[in-house]
Amino acid sequence: MKIVVDTNRIIAALVKDSTTREILFDRNFEFVTPDHTIKEVYEHKDELKVKTNLSNEEFDILMAFIFERIEIIPESDYRDFMEECRNDISDPDDVPILAAAVAIKTDGIWAHDPHFREQNKIKVFTNIDMLRFSGRMKSG
Numbered sequence: 001m002k003i004v005v006d007t008n009r010i011i012a013a014l015v016k017d018s019t020t021r022e023i024l025f026d027r028n029f030e031f032v033t034p035d036h037t038i039k040e041v042y043e044h045k046d047e048l049k050v051k052t053n054l055s056n057e058e059f060d061i062l063m064a065f066i067f068e069r070i071e072i073i074p075e076s077d078y079r080d081f082m083e084e085c086r087n088d089i090s091d092p093d094d095v096p097i098l099a100a101a102v103a104i105k106t107d108g109i110w111a112h113d114p115h116f117r118e119q120n121k122i123k124v125f126t127n128i129d130m131l132r133f134s135g136r137m138k139s140g
Contacts, residue, residue: 002030004101006111007040015051023130024069031070036096078103088119
Protein backbone atom coordinates (compact mmCIF):
# COMPACT_ATOMS: atom_id res chain seq x y z
CA MET A 1 0.00 0.00 0.00
CA LYS A 2 1.24 3.45 -0.88
CA ILE A 3 0.36 5.91 1.89
CA VAL A 4 0.97 9.64 2.26
CA VAL A 5 2.17 10.44 5.78
CA ASP A 6 0.83 13.59 7.42
CA THR A 7 3.39 15.81 9.13
CA ASN A 8 1.89 15.18 12.56
CA ARG A 9 2.49 11.41 12.23
CA ILE A 10 6.15 12.15 11.49
CA ILE A 11 6.35 14.49 14.47
CA ALA A 12 4.75 11.82 16.66
CA ALA A 13 7.41 9.34 15.50
CA LEU A 14 10.15 11.85 16.33
CA VAL A 15 8.83 12.65 19.80
CA LYS A 16 8.33 9.13 21.08
CA ASP A 17 9.26 5.53 20.30
CA SER A 18 5.64 4.53 19.86
CA THR A 19 3.09 2.73 17.71
CA THR A 20 3.48 5.50 15.12
CA ARG A 21 7.19 4.83 14.82
CA GLU A 22 6.56 1.07 14.62
CA ILE A 23 4.07 1.60 11.78
CA LEU A 24 6.57 3.77 9.90
CA PHE A 25 9.01 0.87 9.86
CA ASP A 26 6.44 -1.72 8.79
CA ARG A 27 7.49 -3.08 5.40
CA ASN A 28 3.85 -3.68 4.41
CA PHE A 29 3.63 0.00 3.51
CA GLU A 30 5.29 2.33 1.06
CA PHE A 31 5.31 5.77 2.66
CA VAL A 32 5.52 9.07 0.81
CA THR A 33 5.14 12.70 1.84
CA PRO A 34 5.41 16.03 0.03
CA ASP A 35 8.65 18.01 0.34
CA HIS A 36 6.62 20.62 2.26
CA THR A 37 6.59 18.20 5.23
CA ILE A 38 10.33 18.50 5.87
CA LYS A 39 10.06 22.29 6.01
CA GLU A 40 7.10 22.00 8.38
CA VAL A 41 8.96 19.61 10.72
CA TYR A 42 12.04 21.84 10.77
CA GLU A 43 9.85 24.84 11.65
CA HIS A 44 9.18 23.00 14.94
CA LYS A 45 12.72 21.69 15.43
CA ASP A 46 13.55 23.71 18.57
CA GLU A 47 10.26 22.78 20.23
CA LEU A 48 10.74 19.11 19.29
CA LYS A 49 14.31 19.05 20.61
CA VAL A 50 13.04 20.29 23.98
CA LYS A 51 10.29 17.63 24.07
CA THR A 52 12.71 14.86 23.15
CA ASN A 53 15.87 16.04 24.95
CA LEU A 54 17.79 15.51 21.70
CA SER A 55 20.84 17.47 20.60
CA ASN A 56 20.95 18.96 17.09
CA GLU A 57 23.01 16.01 15.91
CA GLU A 58 20.69 13.42 17.53
CA PHE A 59 17.64 15.14 16.08
CA ASP A 60 19.14 15.14 12.58
CA ILE A 61 20.11 11.46 12.91
CA LEU A 62 16.58 10.51 13.99
CA MET A 63 15.11 12.56 11.11
CA ALA A 64 17.40 10.78 8.64
CA PHE A 65 16.45 7.41 10.15
CA ILE A 66 12.72 8.14 9.82
CA PHE A 67 13.04 9.57 6.31
CA GLU A 68 14.84 6.44 5.13
CA ARG A 69 11.33 4.93 5.09
CA ILE A 70 9.55 7.89 3.50
CA GLU A 71 9.91 8.93 -0.13
CA ILE A 72 9.85 12.70 -0.59
CA ILE A 73 7.50 13.90 -3.33
CA PRO A 74 8.80 17.10 -4.98
CA GLU A 75 6.37 20.00 -5.34
CA SER A 76 6.65 19.72 -9.12
CA ASP A 77 4.80 16.38 -8.87
CA TYR A 78 1.77 17.81 -7.01
CA ARG A 79 1.79 21.55 -7.79
CA ASP A 80 -0.96 21.19 -10.42
CA PHE A 81 -3.34 19.80 -7.76
CA MET A 82 -2.74 22.47 -5.09
CA GLU A 83 -5.44 24.90 -6.23
CA GLU A 84 -8.06 22.17 -6.60
CA CYS A 85 -7.29 20.80 -3.13
CA ARG A 86 -7.40 24.23 -1.43
CA ASN A 87 -11.18 24.08 -1.82
CA ASP A 88 -11.43 20.64 -0.19
CA ILE A 89 -9.67 21.20 3.14
CA SER A 90 -9.75 24.14 5.54
CA ASP A 91 -6.20 23.93 6.94
CA PRO A 92 -3.74 25.43 4.43
CA ASP A 93 -0.88 23.35 5.92
CA ASP A 94 -2.73 20.18 4.89
CA VAL A 95 -3.20 21.17 1.25
CA PRO A 96 0.20 19.85 0.07
CA ILE A 97 -0.47 16.49 1.77
CA LEU A 98 -3.84 16.14 0.03
CA ALA A 99 -2.48 17.42 -3.30
CA ALA A 100 0.39 14.90 -3.20
CA ALA A 101 -2.02 12.07 -2.39
CA VAL A 102 -4.25 13.00 -5.34
CA ALA A 103 -1.35 13.60 -7.73
CA ILE A 104 0.38 10.28 -7.22
CA LYS A 105 -2.81 8.27 -6.68
CA THR A 106 -2.01 6.82 -3.26
CA ASP A 107 -4.17 4.38 -1.33
CA GLY A 108 -4.74 6.97 1.37
CA ILE A 109 -3.42 9.48 3.87
CA TRP A 110 -2.23 8.42 7.31
CA ALA A 111 -3.37 11.20 9.63
CA HIS A 112 -5.20 11.92 12.84
CA ASP A 113 -5.94 15.51 11.80
CA PRO A 114 -9.72 16.04 11.54
CA HIS A 115 -9.28 18.46 8.61
CA PHE A 116 -8.61 15.51 6.31
CA ARG A 117 -12.13 14.23 7.01
CA GLU A 118 -13.52 17.34 5.28
CA GLN A 119 -12.51 16.04 1.86
CA ASN A 120 -13.71 13.01 -0.09
CA LYS A 121 -10.94 12.61 -2.67
CA ILE A 122 -8.67 10.28 -0.67
CA LYS A 123 -9.25 7.80 2.15
CA VAL A 124 -7.86 8.76 5.55
CA PHE A 125 -6.34 6.17 7.88
CA THR A 126 -5.53 6.30 11.60
CA ASN A 127 -2.99 4.25 13.53
CA ILE A 128 -5.70 1.65 14.23
CA ASP A 129 -6.44 1.33 10.50
CA MET A 130 -2.73 0.98 9.75
CA LEU A 131 -2.33 -1.73 12.40
CA ARG A 132 -5.28 -3.61 10.88
CA PHE A 133 -3.79 -3.37 7.40
CA SER A 134 -0.48 -4.73 8.68
CA GLY A 135 -2.25 -7.67 10.33
CA ARG A 136 -1.08 -6.65 13.78
CA MET A 137 -4.60 -5.86 14.97
CA LYS A 138 -7.70 -7.92 14.37
CA SER A 139 -10.70 -6.21 12.82
CA GLY A 140 -13.42 -5.81 15.33
